[in-house]
Amino acid sequence: xxxxxxxxxxxxxxxxxxxxxxxxxxxxxxxxxxxxxxxxxxxxxxxxxxxxxxxxxxxxxxxxxxxxxxxxxxxxxxxxxxxxxxxxxxxxxxxxxxxxxxxxxxxxxxxxxxxxxxxxxxxxxxxxxxxxxxxxxxxxxxxxxxxxxxxxxxxxxxxxxxxxxxxxxxxxxxxxxxxxxxxxxxxxxxxxxxxxxxxxxxxxxxxxxxxxxxxxxxxxxxxxxxxxxxxxxxxxxxxxxxxxxxxxxxxxxxxxxxxxxxxxxxxxxxxxxxxxxxxxxxxxxxxxxxxxxxxxxxxxxxxxxxxxxxxxxxxxxxxxxxxxxxxxxxxxxxxxxxxxxxxxxxxxxxxxxxxxxxxxxxxxxxxxxxxxxxxxxxxxxxxxxxxxxxxxxxxxxxxxxx
Amino acid sequence: xxxxxxxxxxxxxxxxxxxxxxxxxxxxxxxxxxxxxxxxxxxxxxxxxxxxxxxxxxxxxxxxxxxxxxxxxxxxxxxxxxxxxxxxxxxxxxxxxxxxxxxxxxxxxxxxxxxxxxxxxxxxxxxxxxxxxxxxxxxxxxxxxxxxxxxxxxxxxxxxxxxxxxxxxxxxxxxxxxxxxxxxxxxxxxxxxxxxxxxxxxxxxxxxxxxxxxxxxxxxxxxxxxxxxxxxxxxxxxxxxxxxxxxxxxxxxxxxxxxxxxxxxxxxxxxxxxxxxxxxxxxxxxxxxxxxxxxxxxxxxxxxxxxxxxxxxxxxxxxxxxxxxxxxxxxxxxxxxxxxxxxxxxxxxxxxxxxxxxxxxxxxxxxxxxxxxxxxxxxxxxxxxxxxxxxxxxxxxxxxxxxxxxxxxxxxxxxxxxxxxxxxxxxxxxxxxxxxxxxxxxxxxxxxxxxxxxxxxxxxxxxxxxxxxxxxxxxxxxxxxxxxxxxxxxxxxxxxxxxxxxxxxxxxxxxxxxxxxxxxxxxxxxxxxxxxxxxxxxxxxxxxxxxxxxxxxxxxxxxxxxxxxxxxxxxxxxxxxxxxxxxxxxxxx
Numbered sequence: 001x002x003x004x005x006x007x008x009x010x011x012x013x014x015x016x017x018x019x020x021x022x023x024x025x026x027x028x029x030x031x032x033x034x035x036x037x038x039x040x041x042x043x044x045x046x047x048x049x050x051x052x053x054x055x056x057x058x059x060x061x062x063x064x065x066x067x068x069x070x071x072x073x074x075x076x077x078x079x080x081x082x083x084x085x086x087x088x089x090x091x092x093x094x095x096x097x098x099x100x101x102x103x104x105x106x107x108x109x110x111x112x113x114x115x116x117x118x119x120x121x122x123x124x125x126x127x128x129x130x131x132x133x134x135x136x137x138x139x140x141x142x143x144x145x146x147x148x149x150x151x152x153x154x155x156x157x158x159x160x161x162x163x164x165x166x167x168x169x170x171x172x173x174x175x176x177x178x179x180x181x182x183x184x185x186x187x188x189x190x191x192x193x194x195x196x197x198x199x200x201x202x203x204x205x206x207x208x209x210x211x212x213x214x215x216x217x218x219x220x221x222x223x224x225x226x227x228x229x230x231x232x233x234x235x236x237x238x239x240x241x242x243x244x245x246x247x248x249x250x251x252x253x254x255x256x257x258x259x260x261x262x263x264x265x266x267x268x269x270x271x272x273x274x275x276x277x278x279x280x281x282x283x284x285x286x287x288x289x290x291x292x293x294x295x296x297x298x299x300x301x302x303x304x305x306x307x308x309x310x311x312x313x314x315x316x317x318x319x320x321x322x323x324x325x326x327x328x329x330x331x332x333x334x335x336x337x338x339x340x341x342x343x344x345x346x347x348x349x350x351x352x353x354x355x356x357x358x359x360x361x362x363x364x365x366x367x368x369x370x371x372x373x374x375x376x377x378x379x380x381x382x383x384x385x386x387x388x389x390x391x392x393x394x395x396x397x398x399x400x401x402x
Numbered sequence: 403x404x405x406x407x408x409x410x411x412x413x414x415x416x417x418x419x420x421x422x423x424x425x426x427x428x429x430x431x432x433x434x435x436x437x438x439x440x441x442x443x444x445x446x447x448x449x450x451x452x453x454x455x456x457x458x459x460x461x462x463x464x465x466x467x468x469x470x471x472x473x474x475x476x477x478x479x480x481x482x483x484x485x486x487x488x489x490x491x492x493x494x495x496x497x498x499x500x501x502x503x504x505x506x507x508x509x510x511x512x513x514x515x516x517x518x519x520x521x522x523x524x525x526x527x528x529x530x531x532x533x534x535x536x537x538x539x540x541x542x543x544x545x546x547x548x549x550x551x552x553x554x555x556x557x558x559x560x561x562x563x564x565x566x567x568x569x570x571x572x573x574x575x576x577x578x579x580x581x582x583x584x585x586x587x588x589x590x591x592x593x594x595x596x597x598x599x600x601x602x603x604x605x606x607x608x609x610x611x612x613x614x615x616x617x618x619x620x621x622x623x624x625x626x627x628x629x630x631x632x633x634x635x636x637x638x639x640x641x642x643x644x645x646x647x648x649x650x651x652x653x654x655x656x657x658x659x660x661x662x663x664x665x666x667x668x669x670x671x672x673x674x675x676x677x678x679x680x681x682x683x684x685x686x687x688x689x690x691x692x693x694x695x696x697x698x699x700x701x702x703x704x705x706x707x708x709x710x711x712x713x714x715x716x717x718x719x720x721x722x723x724x725x726x727x728x729x730x731x732x733x734x735x736x737x738x739x740x741x742x743x744x745x746x747x748x749x750x751x752x753x754x755x756x757x758x759x760x761x762x763x764x765x766x767x768x769x770x771x772x773x774x775x776x777x778x779x780x781x782x783x784x785x786x787x788x789x790x791x792x793x794x795x796x797x798x799x800x801x802x803x804x805x806x807x808x809x810x811x812x813x814x815x816x817x818x819x820x821x822x823x824x825x826x827x828x829x830x831x832x833x834x835x836x837x838x839x840x841x842x843x844x845x846x847x848x849x850x851x852x853x854x855x856x857x858x859x860x861x862x863x864x865x866x867x868x869x870x871x872x873x874x875x876x877x878x879x880x881x882x883x884x885x886x887x888x889x890x891x892x893x894x895x896x897x898x899x900x901x902x903x904x905x906x907x908x909x910x911x912x913x914x915x916x917x918x919x920x921x922x923x924x925x926x927x928x929x930x931x932x933x934x935x936x937x938x939x940x941x942x943x944x945x946x947x948x949x950x951x952x953x954x955x956x957x958x959x960x961x962x963x964x965x966x967x968x969x970x971x972x973x974x975x976x977x978x979x980x981x982x983x984x985x986x987x988x989x990x991x
Binding site: 061185206209212330370 | 511542
């Protein structure tokens, strides 16, 4: 595989011009088109890679092309790996990212392990790389890389000095991903979702933007620490089919020698699962289940910022999973007045019994600039998540706001 | 649950405050009546030719990074070039922005480190305030968002049409903003972003020679920060021209605030994050005709900028240790200087604490809406305000007070004038200097119930909250109970409230008056509620002569509070009246 000296690389490969700048092919067999903004100087093909992970290069984190790290078995398929040091994983409830599919792997150097942490992200050894590939389907009912267009592969790499982030954006042909410092827009047209056809501009973040969400700042600390968000015990405490039927992910990690310190599984935190295919009846059977599902959704979508240690520490809305709803309603924002981001019709963050006047619901159910939340990471509305939160807020009978 | 010591069953103090102090309708605000549009010429910033003129330098620690290139000044390339430069930033970098107007589609963000290595001392420099314009309308939130990065300089460019804040800097020590323009080109639109220049939770902030126009909140806003100099800026057609909020040691001088809804705001709000402010000097500013309609987004936050009555020059809300002097304050349709405790904005300040909270306490806010902020160290009272040597004038025909926040005060004064037309022959409806006085009154009046041992009404309130709070279990992981500091709510020492002296008004009568008297009398309480002077008028017409005036000398002092100059330290340089402006006439005032 050609190694391209970064200094020689034409600027157009790294720079991501606004949509419409480069030539692109439209898929005529489906109604879905997406344009990435990478033009490249050479024809690239899909190559099988039987080489081991290049751990040294990973730590250096200087590669222009994702394939240089040898993470995946084929340069066109970041959803498969041959590495014995890797495990795929899923989260029992996931951050909404415009209905893109996400393929996640954790790679841990041989002989090392992650360490169990009860309520926060697991601790990982130096050399770990976590990969998360975003791919957009043409129809959300038909997933799998064959049906999808690769957008970006985000890496979190653990150095001695802490975590760093790298983002690799895929070219039009899906044959290679190139390092992107500035991210940029990706046009998505006619994404089929149920009976709807969604067209929007998906946003690949810049590398600096990673820290906006991926930060953990202990109270009194000078600066925030970079942390993974997904691999927490509560989101990994669920089943994944590794090819031989469903198996608990934490148990699997332990059995593969990738995780130490795992206590008895029944004592481990468990987020209440939620996915877009669930009918409301799957989560609204009891008040307890409904609240637990809502809390889990809020935690993974909002809790990284809306907690004491996050970017939005000074706001009155808090979504930390570890603080139960019952008894801490005001702490979450029930009947609390927001300091900013108010919109006509929403006077309080959570108005129990009335989602339509709750700022929480209105901001997650909006695409207005300056108002919509989260402020990074989505362009369209999460219909199913909004329905969950609406149902939940409407189900609440206390406290009563004056 | 243990029995709470009874408060003796005296009638709870419910501040009805009918006539004089408005019960705040928190959704409706601001007048819709015509504004005086400022005769400011509208600068034409749209036609700026793109041009590249930059010499890069790779000297370590002092690199100069040219943004864009001679052969590609497309909007996308300039945006990406800056974003990538930040992704690879090193301490000491200067980013040179090219001349021209560029549309950015994403927030320019930096979080203080690259690959975990701290980066500081960054400069962003354009070709000039009117020559380099970054139009951030395509970005869904802020224009520029820089966090946790020390020693930042932003100079010589403009940020236009942001959907949220134009330039937000958070958590940084050392911020210089000079010759920067933040502009929304359509007047008075409530979708005109939020703040123009917005340093928050920062230290050592210098904002100078900058231009802020059109913000639907504050043009220049400094919040929850320390050691601040805001000088020689122009703020026009914002809701608030310049706002200092919850900050310490700030000097605001040499600025022009014109055509805003309110000119200069000094606020100390119950935000609840423990950061409160005091120590602000406002001097040698031109505060002119700030009569724009209030086009802020209506929010339910009682201290939000949507409460600013149109036609107010300088407002002090709930902040102590403020000196306002040698300003020209001219042509305001409502009032020239307003000073008020937070009670005016939110009558919840004096809500009765709920005794029977039982096990249902979710936060100390269940006892009293502002309990946690009281515990945090916030006080709703104003103390040590010295207003002197200002030149105040209101030209004929300007007077036309409005504003939901003080609508009942205005109505009261209008009634007064219709009954006694000679009283305000200076032809203003509302006093030029308006002080609520009710906070001071409640702090000066001993609570009638002997169980409080002579503590003031305000002290009784917080003692009550403290007592209830001690009897409920500490709330899990949320708030620790910190007893409210009762001494903050005690009687005012002489001259500890508002002082006004030597404020000239050009051959007319200056009216400086408080809405409430500040010492209890036989007549100014009824059924446990304080009565404003206007309310007392109803039963005692002899009062009328004193309402636009200050007969009991509420605002007379032999000498008032004098603030200390603020100093900004940035690397080896210092800025402020004691430093680079030592010879400046303004600083000698």
